[in-house]
Amino acid sequence: MRRVIVRRSKSRRRPGKDATDSGSRIGDVVSPEDLLGPLSELERKYAPMSLYVAGRLGRPLQHPRVSIVGTRHPSNDGLDATSRISASLAQRKAIIVSGLAEGIDTAAHRAAIEVGGQTIAVLGTPLTRTYPAKNSDLQRLIMTEHLAISQFSEGSPVQRRNFVLRNRTMALISDATVIVESGEAGGSLHQGWEAIRLGRPLFIRQPVLSDPRLGWPRKMADYGAIAFEEPNDILDFVPIGFPAALATDELSSP
Numbered sequence: 360m361r362r363v364i365v366r367r368s369k370s371r372r373r374p375g376k377d378a379t380d381s382g383s384r385i386g387d388v389v390s391p392e393d394l395l396g397p398l399s400e401l402e403r404k405y406a407p408m409s410l411y412v413a414g415r416l417g418r419p420l421q422h423p424r425v426s427i428v429g430t431r432h433p434s435n436d437g438l439d440a441t442s443r444i445s446a447s448l449a450q451r452k453a454i455i456v457s458g459l460a461e462g463i464d465t466a467a468h469r470a471a472i473e474v475g476g477q478t479i480a481v482l483g484t485p486l487t488r489t490y491p492a493k494n495s496d497l498q499r500l501i502m503t504e505h506l507a508i509s510q511f512s513e514g515s516p517v518q519r520r521n522f523v524l525r526n527r528t529m530a531l532i533s534d535a536t537v538i539v540e541s542g543e544a545g546g547s548l549h550q551g552w553e554a555i556r557l558g559r560p561l562f563i564r565q566p567v568l569s570d571p572r573l574g575w576p577r578k579m580a581d582y583g584a585i586a587f588e589e590p591n592d593i594l595d596f597v598p599i600g601f602p603a604a605l606a607t608d609e610l611s612s613p
Contacts, residue, residue, distance in 0.1 A: 390408075429547050530554045562593055
């Protein structure tokens with residue numbers, strides 16, 4: 360493991376807000392194996408060469424780790440479902456993984472934190488940047504008390520393709536992925552297909568899978584995606600690491 364100091368860039372401002380307070384922030388550069396343990400050939404295919412990490416969670420990361428992702432423009436039902444799913448899983452000792460994006464991601468991080476759980480933010484920017492800027496305080500909290508991960512070095516430009524790569528890496532980090540709500544395009548769908556490629560469980564809320572306006576849920580179901588209504592449906596498929604006595608808070612359909 361190499362220890363580095365990540366300094367604020369003096370170049371022209373790029374999209375997003377500077378996540379550092381002032382001066383410099385210490386971060387670690389680690390390999391995916393340092394963070395996750397040994398990887399299979401399938402997992403190594405698209406794994407980044409190195410990752411930049413900041414936060415308190417120990418390495419290698421504990422299980423279970425569950426990604427909760429979805430649209431940046433969710434419905435009220437989608438936001439409510441995200442908060443219930445995230446809080447319920449976090450209370451059962453699952454680490455909640457998401458991408459710090461507006462909408463579903465932000466709700467997933469906040470719900471885990473509010474119940475005293477752990478969360479990981481996988482960024483599409485360097486650790487020294489925040490996108491969207493409104494999440495700068497949330498990112499700072501996660502970098503201090505939880506864990507933030509980026510595959511982009513300080514000074515890297517913030518580009519649209521970064522967020523596709525971020526979702527691929529998030530699928531690798533997670534034992535399972537949950538898509539709460541999404542239209543016919545978006546980063547959560549990239550992550551869903553990558554989870555399927557990796558052979559990781561992919562969960563789609565039953566109301567979304569049943570929506571006749573959407574084609575992607577049924578396509579993913581043809582490749583093994585699992586419809587769910589309760590958090591217990593998810594925990595049945597991820598590594599054991601939580602109390603055996605689980606509550607059965609059913610997530611109601613709209």
